[in-house]
Amino acid sequence: MIYPKKYDVIVVGGGHAGIEASLAAARLNCQTLLLTMNLDTTGLMSCNPAIGGLGKGQLVKEIDALGGEMAKAIDKTAIQFRRLNTKKGPAVQSSRAQADRENYRLYMKYVLENQPGLDIKQTLVDNLLLKDISSSSKSDLAQRKVWGVETSIGERFLGECVIITPGTFLEGIIHIGLKHFSGGRMGGFSSIQLAHNLRDLGFRLGRFKTGTCPRLDGKSINFSSLTSQKGDSHPIPFSFSTEEIEQSSVPCYITYTNVRTHQIIKDNLDRSPLYTGTIKATGVRYCPSIEDKVMKFSERKRHQVFLEPEGLKTKEFYPNGLSTSLPLDVQIKVLRSIKGLERVEVVRPGYGIEHDYVDPTCLRPTLETKLVSELYFAGQINGTTGYEEAAAQGLMAGINAALRVKREEPLILNRAEAYIGVLIDDLVTKGTNEPYRMFTSRAEYRLLLREDNADIRLREKGYRVGLVSSEEHQKVKRKEKMVKLELDRLSSSKILPTQQTNEKLTQLGTKPIKAPLSLRGLLRRPEVTYEKLRILDKESCKVEREIARQVEIQIMYDGYIERELQQVEKFKKMENLKIPPGFGFQNIPGLSSEVKEKFSKIKPHSLGQASRISGITPAAISILMIHLKRLS
DSSP: OOOEEEEEEEEOSSSSSHHHHHHHHHHHTOOEEEEOOOGGGTTTTSSOOOOOOTTTHHHHHHHHTTTHHHHHHHHHHEEEEEEETSOOOGGEEEEEEOOOOHHHHHHHHHHHHTOOTTEEEEEEEEEEEEEEOOOOOOTTTTTTTEEEETTSSOOEEEEEEEEOTTTTOOOOOOETEEEEEEOTTTTTBBBBBHHHHHHHHTTTTTEEEEEEOOOOEEGOOOOSEEEEEOOSSSSSSSSSSSOOOOOOOOOOEEEEHHHHHHHHHHHTGGGOOOTTTSSSSSSOSSSSHHHHHHHHHHTTHHHHHEEEEEOOOEEEEEEEEEOOOOOOOHHHHHHHTSSSSSTEEEEEEEEEEEEEEEEEBBBBBSSSBBEEETEEEEGGGTTOOOOHHHHHHHHHHHHHHHHTTTTOOOOOOOTTTOOOHHHHIIIIIIIOSSSOOOOOOGOOTTTTTTTTHHHHHHHHHHHTTTOHHHHHHHHHHHHHHHHHHHHHHHOOOOOOHHHHHHHHHHHHTTTOSSSEEHHHHHHHHHOOOOOHHHHTGGGGSSSSSHHHHHHHHHHHTTTHHHHHHHHHHHHHHHHHHBTTTTOOOGGTTTTOOOHHHHHHHHHOOOOHHHHSHHHHHHHHHHHHHHHHHOOO
């Protein structure tokens, strides 16, 4: 059956990547179709009930700045907010929020169902429909174009662009002890035929492993013996559009594994699919299972466990830190050896899951595939792990598919502009041999790419594309103006070395002055904050908190920021030296066969991207640069 309606964009998969992709395309006035296996699990959090975290919080802020939905969703459905790394510098501070898992899913389902220009259908996609488009001999131009999808029951949906966002469902296999069965998530099908179809089309597929924790019955937990962890009393919203967080906060609880816990795990490794070789795929290094923690960090006597509530209207708790694929009876023994969980009941077992991913070096920076034109991949199919990483890719794929339909220039964020740029550049340039997770350490210019300035960095781009309203655009323009005015005022306003002034400076814990000093110079002192500055300067009391924070960071880290800006200028020179499509790397004299092969595989779009390919030497870049300049 061929549906008569032809779509501009078809999105396959209703997870975090698929949601952002379909909303972005529809909001850019493209007729969009979202196809998902189960409408009731759209936006479901398969693993921990939380959004954000170190490096991930920055992604969520950037998604919001560009016009995405994730930040708004968590602001409306969170039950606890916490700022992380607050004792460290602003470059590595991140936000995290516990979600009401069910409310988050329902919020996203409501937004999708009420989005104009977006149709949603429940079905399983098995095959891509392709047609030949070119006889060009240029090696990096796709010879085939996608024109639709075919489902397991023979439906055919036609579309100009297709975005594949299958999460862990691509030939997924669930492991609980030595038992395993097909599934992309507990209770969900596995997308087997689509994985085979992608292989047949020539895509390089690999296998990764992830896992989740058991869910616990809160009625069986002894909270009185545990340490309570409350959220921030004055939470900062994720979305720049959210004025204030209205809902109340609930606590999480902290407990620890112990020597007995670890011994139970060691005694049962012969029943672990990880240690018997049943699971062969590479797992998430930065989020290991409890089995891996115990074996790889044998010197540790205990590991922290966070008991996170799954929502306000459920008694289920998520024991963050206890991801496992051990048999259920062993999971229960492990849990009951932990303080506060001595009589705990498991309502859902933890499990490991293996799934296919596609080598992301087959993608362009737009997330369009090099093999098939107008076909985009986003999320865990590209080798990533995490809701935030998936949503960021989905947003960019949705934007670029829509711009492709409109015959407009794509939106490509570089490493100096956004964590999203770092994420995508890492994937398409270097690939990944393990599930990719975002960290602040992956960004070279992280002092410039902070959470607090994501709107200043990216709102303009979201507005130009068409996802950010004029009202929100004007709001950030005002913020920029107010920051500049306050910086100028602090530079021109001076305090004099009077006795009264020096007494106040001593009270603030800083040295007295012997000559006039600008307020900007005073704020540059590490012991003086903007809050303390208000004791000396009444005008500072009139400045909004958000503006004050921007000003304080700009002044306190002035030298470091200036240094990074200089590094960015050098970076831009490399990025601006473009490599034309179809460029013949094989014809460059002086390059080794290995270098030519790597260039031909990745097909870098700029000299900068070429320099970041693994194993490429500075000498090879010099040769390439000379050749490119001769052509220009």
